[in-house]
Amino acid sequence: MNHAPHWTADPIDLLRVDDGFRLADVAPDSTPGFEGGKSAGAQALAAGVARLEELQEQLFACSRLGDERRILLVLQAMDTAGKGGIVKHVMGSVDPQGVQLASFKKPTAEELAHDFLWRIRKEAPEAGMIGVFDRSHYEDVLIARVRGLASPEEIERRYGAINDFERELTEGATTVIKVMLHISPDEQRERLRERLDRPDKHWKFNPGDIDERLLWGDYQQAYQLAFDQTATGDAPWFVIPANRKWYARLAVQHLLTDALERMELEWPKADYDVAEQQARLAAS
Amino acid sequence: MNHAPHWTADPIDLLRVDDGFRLADVAPDSTPGFEGGKSAGAQALAAGVARLEELQEQLFACSRLGDERRILLVLQAMDTAGKGGIVKHVMGSVDPQGVQLASFKKPTAEELAHDFLWRIRKEAPEAGMIGVFDRSHYEDVLIARVRGLASPEEIERRYGAINDFERELTEGATTVIKVMLHISPDEQRERLRERLDRPDKHWKFNPGDIDERLLWGDYQQAYQLAFDQTATGDAPWFVIPANRKWYARLAVQHLLTDALERMELEWPKADYDVAEQQARLAAS
Numbered sequence: 001m002n003h004a005p006h007w008t009a010d011p012i013d014l015l016r017v018d019d020g021f022r023l024a025d026v027a028p029d030s031t032p033g034f035e036g037g038k039s040a041g042a043q044a045l046a047a048g049v050a051r052l053e054e055l056q057e058q059l060f061a062c063s064r065l066g067d068e069r070r071i072l073l074v075l076q077a078m079d080t081a082g083k084g085g086i087v088k089h090v091m092g093s094v095d096p097q098g099v100q101l102a103s104f105k106k107p108t109a110e111e112l113a114h115d116f117l118w119r120i121r122k123e124a125p126e127a128g129m130i131g132v133f134d135r136s137h138y139e140d141v142l143i144a145r146v147r148g149l150a151s152p153e154e155i156e157r158r159y160g161a162i163n164d165f166e167r168e169l170t171e172g173a174t175t176v177i178k179v180m181l182h183i184s185p186d187e188q189r190e191r192l193r194e195r196l197d198r199p200d201k202h203w204k205f206n207p208g209d210i211d212e213r214l215l216w217g218d219y220q221q222a223y224q225l226a227f228d229q230t231a232t233g234d235a236p237w238f239v240i241p242a243n244r245k246w247y248a249r250l251a252v253q254h255l256l257t258d259a260l261e262r263m264e265l266e267w268p269k270a271d272y273d274v275a276e277q278q279a280r281l282a283a284s
Numbered sequence: 285m286n287h288a289p290h291w292t293a294d295p296i297d298l299l300r301v302d303d304g305f306r307l308a309d310v311a312p313d314s315t316p317g318f319e320g321g322k323s324a325g326a327q328a329l330a331a332g333v334a335r336l337e338e339l340q341e342q343l344f345a346c347s348r349l350g351d352e353r354r355i356l357l358v359l360q361a362m363d364t365a366g367k368g369g370i371v372k373h374v375m376g377s378v379d380p381q382g383v384q385l386a387s388f389k390k391p392t393a394e395e396l397a398h399d400f401l402w403r404i405r406k407e408a409p410e411a412g413m414i415g416v417f418d419r420s421h422y423e424d425v426l427i428a429r430v431r432g433l434a435s436p437e438e439i440e441r442r443y444g445a446i447n448d449f450e451r452e453l454t455e456g457a458t459t460v461i462k463v464m465l466h467i468s469p470d471e472q473r474e475r476l477r478e479r480l481d482r483p484d485k486h487w488k489f490n491p492g493d494i495d496e497r498l499l500w501g502d503y504q505q506a507y508q509l510a511f512d513q514t515a516t517g518d519a520p521w522f523v524i525p526a527n528r529k530w531y532a533r534l535a536v537q538h539l540l541t542d543a544l545e546r547m548e549l550e551w552p553k554a555d556y557d558v559a560e561q562q563a564r565l566a567a568s
Contacts, residue, residue, distance in 0.1 A: 061487040061488075062487075064487050065487060084379075084381060087379070087380055087381055088379045088380065088381070091380055092376065092379065092380050095368075095371070095372045095376065096371055096372065096375055096376050096380055096383060096385055097368060097371055097372070097385065097387070097418075099380060101380055101381065103381070134381075189565060189568065192565050193562070193565060196558055196561055196562050196565065197562075199551055199554075200551045202551070202552070202553070202554040202558065203345040203346075203348050203349060203551065203552045203554075204345075205554070205556075205561065206556075207556050207561055207564075210561065210564050210565055210568055213568055214568060267483055267484045267486070267487065268486070268487045269486070270483075270486040270487075270489070272489075272490075272491050274480055274486065277480055277489065277491055277494065278477070278480050278481075280491075280494050281473060281476050281477060281480065281494055282477075284473065284494055284497055284498060
């Protein structure tokens with residue numbers, strides 16, 4: 001697909017998890033396909049806003065006339081990797097009426113009483129929408145594995161259930177884009193440190209963040225297993241180096257824009273007689 | 285309350301529906317409290333974004349530590365008056381994670397099988413959120429009255445039910461702000477004409493929009509009755525002249541900022557020992 005001229009190569013190809021992918025080989029401070037620095041990155045992000053906005057509006061418009069297509073962007077990452085920043089700075093640039101955001105926290109008692117996909121299915125995006133999952137059903141094979149919250153057999157079952165669920169989505173006109181924002185442990189320490197150093201950031205910190213941090217290697221392994229089991233042609237994973245926040249935002253903007261471009265959207269044709277309505281209006 | 289220096293008087297006082305309010309006396313092309321034109325208005329809106337963003341983040345932050353407060357902004361208007369523009373340009377400037385948007389369309393069969401407030405209650409904002417209703421329970425005393433979708437006795441009952449419901453909300457830590465965007469019939473004709481003239485806007489037009497337009501006077505009367513019955517001290521109505529889109533956006537931004545300022549929000553104090561966590565982090 002076409003990519004904007006600020007890319008030296010299509011990030012889709014550079015970031016997609018293909019056969020033989022190894023998470024350990026991805027450098028969290030790299031910027032695949034982009035040679036500029038922070039300010040060039042911010043400029044490129046700003047330059048892409050108008051196109052993404054237009055495409056999102058077309059997707060929404062088409063749904064009003066019966067088009068079933070929609071997008072689901074899944075965001076996964078270690079704490080502080082920048083999921084919130086993606087939501088604020090990439091999704092925040094399009095019309096809120098076209099974005100369906102769902103944040104998945106620790107499951108409630110009611111949620112735990114159901115299959116792990118129960119709460120997820122309820123938040124699947126409607127036609128015409130860009131759905132964003134801030135954490136997702138992948139927590140059920142990530143923290144669940146690392147913390148032993150489910151048996152090994154149940155975790156194995158879940159990979160298959162996830163693939164079935166995502167196949168349902170893609171067969172039902174949902175474009176599924178799965179993103180892992182990849183930071184280094186040192187970068188995370190810096191970001192947590194800032195939260196502890198600034199009183200206006202204290203609310204963002206939780207002592208449990210350090211508990212999870214101490215299991216870094218286990219989480220990386222759980223991510224690798226999840227990629228091995230669930231990176232499919234129709235519901236691909238993208239691992240985005242995220243030590244540089246601006247790069248991660250630019251890359252996600254590109255993934256969305258690319259997905260929308262591939263839909264070859266057009267403004268829907270009126271399902272009424274335009275001239276007749278113009279005459280009615282003039283007389284009113 | 286304080287108001288930004290670009291206001292010549294506090295729009296809260298100028299726009300609020302008080303005793304003796306008459307909708308017919310409000311000029312849709314006026315800009316109460318603001319003497320500049322479109323470009324000054326756009327500048328003022330941009331200047332207010334950072335403060336609104338900060339306040340919204342504080343509201344959200346406080347909720348993470350148990351504060352129950354939240355805001356509900358109700359938007360009502362004739363077609364094309366600019367509800368969507370408020371959502372896009374005012375709400376779109378704050379973090380999407382702090383905004384809970386609900387659009388109420390024509391009720392479904394399931395919704396009609398319940399009391400009119402059933403679907404509304406489900407969308408009431410959570411603690412820390414700014415909820416926005418694009419249309420609302422007021423449709424059940426507006427179109428329902430104009431179109432005779434409910435008996436006169438049922439409509440009368442609904443005013444009381446609305447007041448009870450909104451009292452519940454305000455007693456439950458919700459700040460309720462109700463806005464009617466007020467345009468003139470001529471301005472609406474222009475805006476509908478644009479939708480018919482531009483193929484990329486055809487999807488926004490519905491022949492039913494003209495049917496409703498032909499009942500303009502009935503709708504104005506239904507609004508007046510709704511104001512008479514439901515403008516309360518705790519859940520006030522504001523009628524915002526909206527022929528000039530920029531003015532309506534600036535006014536809504538001010539209403540939200542003012543409501544948040546009145547909460548006297550502060551960054552929440554850490555509920556953990558900061559020094560202890562800093563030491564743990566450094567060792568990790």
